[in-house]
Amino acid sequence: MSFGWHRIWKDHFVASLNPGFTAKPGPSPQRILDVAGGTGDIAFRMLRQAHVINENPETHVTISDINPAMLSVGRQRAESQLPVNQLEALSFLEADATSFRQLDGTFSVDSASIDLYTVAFGIRNFTDIPAALREAYRVLRPGGVFACLEFSKIASTDENPAAALFDAVYKRWSFSAIPMIGQIVAGDRDSYQYLVESIERFPSQDEFRDMIVDAGFVVGGRGYENLTGGIAAIHKGMKPLDG
Numbered sequence: 001m002s003f004g005w006h007r008i009w010k011d012h013f014v015a016s017l018n019p020g021f022t023a024k025p026g027p028s029p030q031r032i033l034d035v036a037g038g039t040g041d042i043a044f045r046m047l048r049q050a051h052v053i054n055e056n057p058e059t060h061v062t063i064s065d066i067n068p069a070m071l072s073v074g075r076q077r078a079e080s081q082l083p084v085n086q087l088e089a090l091s092f093l094e095a096d097a098t099s100f101r102q103l104d105g106t107f108s109v110d111s112a113s114i115d116l117y118t119v120a121f122g123i124r125n126f127t128d129i130p131a132a133l134r135e136a137y138r139v140l141r142p143g144g145v146f147a148c149l150e151f152s153k154i155a156s157t158d159e160n161p162a163a164a165l166f167d168a169v170y171k172r173w174s175f176s177a178i179p180m181i182g183q184i185v186a187g188d189r190d191s192y193q194y195l196v197e198s199i200e201r202f203p204s205q206d207e208f209r210d211m212i213v214d215a216g217f218v219v220g221g222r223g224y225e226n227l228t229g230g231i232a233a234i235h236k237g238m239k240p241l242d243g
């Protein structure tokens with residue numbers, strides 16, 4: 001449905017985070033939590049960037065998802081696609097990102113245990129986004145980074161006068177064509193209807209940035225980067241060093 005743009009956005013998301021990079025020469029441990037990680041698209045890219053490009057084998061990625069079936073597909077994909085050293089640096093966690101608290105009261109992800117928290121095309125579906133942001137803040141160490149890739153809103157007309165026309169065409173396309181194509185290709189109109197409605201409901205770039213700040217993160221500049229005119233956006237926040 002994205003004409004392949006999601007792959008470019010994901011590549012750019014991971015490259016912009018540059019996992020595994022160390023300022024000093026030599027490997028250094030990095031713990032990444034990819035929330036709503038589904039079948040591993042982001043995690044596999046992270047491992048490749050860290051282990052192959054940045055030559056840092058001490059980067060570990062946990063794929064966390066609420067849906068065990070997604071994790072199971074992720075496991076199978078990992079076993080068939082990743083070299084052994086990357087496979088050994090990958091783990092899976094079934095959990096609801098709005099609360100990592102378990103039945104016995106302990107947390108499945110410890111406080112201040114994570115260097116980089118990523119969530120791609122997931123947070124839009126969470127029932128309680130502020131709770132997920134609070135959990136992201138809790139699990140990150142001071143100085144740790146929250147990074148989110150999500151569908152967003154076409155950039156404002158102040159920034160780009162052509163945006164109003166682009167926005168109108170995009171909305172017409174998404175609300176009429178996407179559910180129809182979903183019906184024809186996947187036999188599932190409702191899921192694709194939900195997709196476009198959830199994108200429409202999700203906060204604007206500025207509103208979401210403000211939610212990230214409300215959770216305690218500090219943001220650089222305006223706090224986000226628009227992709228493809230704002231069809232998607234990357235938001236980043238850092239847990240303060242004294243947080």
Ligand SMILES: C[S@@+](CC[C@H](N)C(=O)[O-])C[C@H]1O[C@@H](n2cnc3c(N)ncnc32)[C@H](O)[C@@H]1O
Nearest residue numbers: 036037038041065066067070096097120121122
């Ligand atoms: C569209 S998929 C995105 C998967 C992957 N991040 C990617 O970009 O390819 C959304 C994922 O969010 C997961 N999800 C939805 N609600 C969740 C929650 N409360 N906690 C954790 N994962 C959740 C779903 O199970 C699904 O795997």
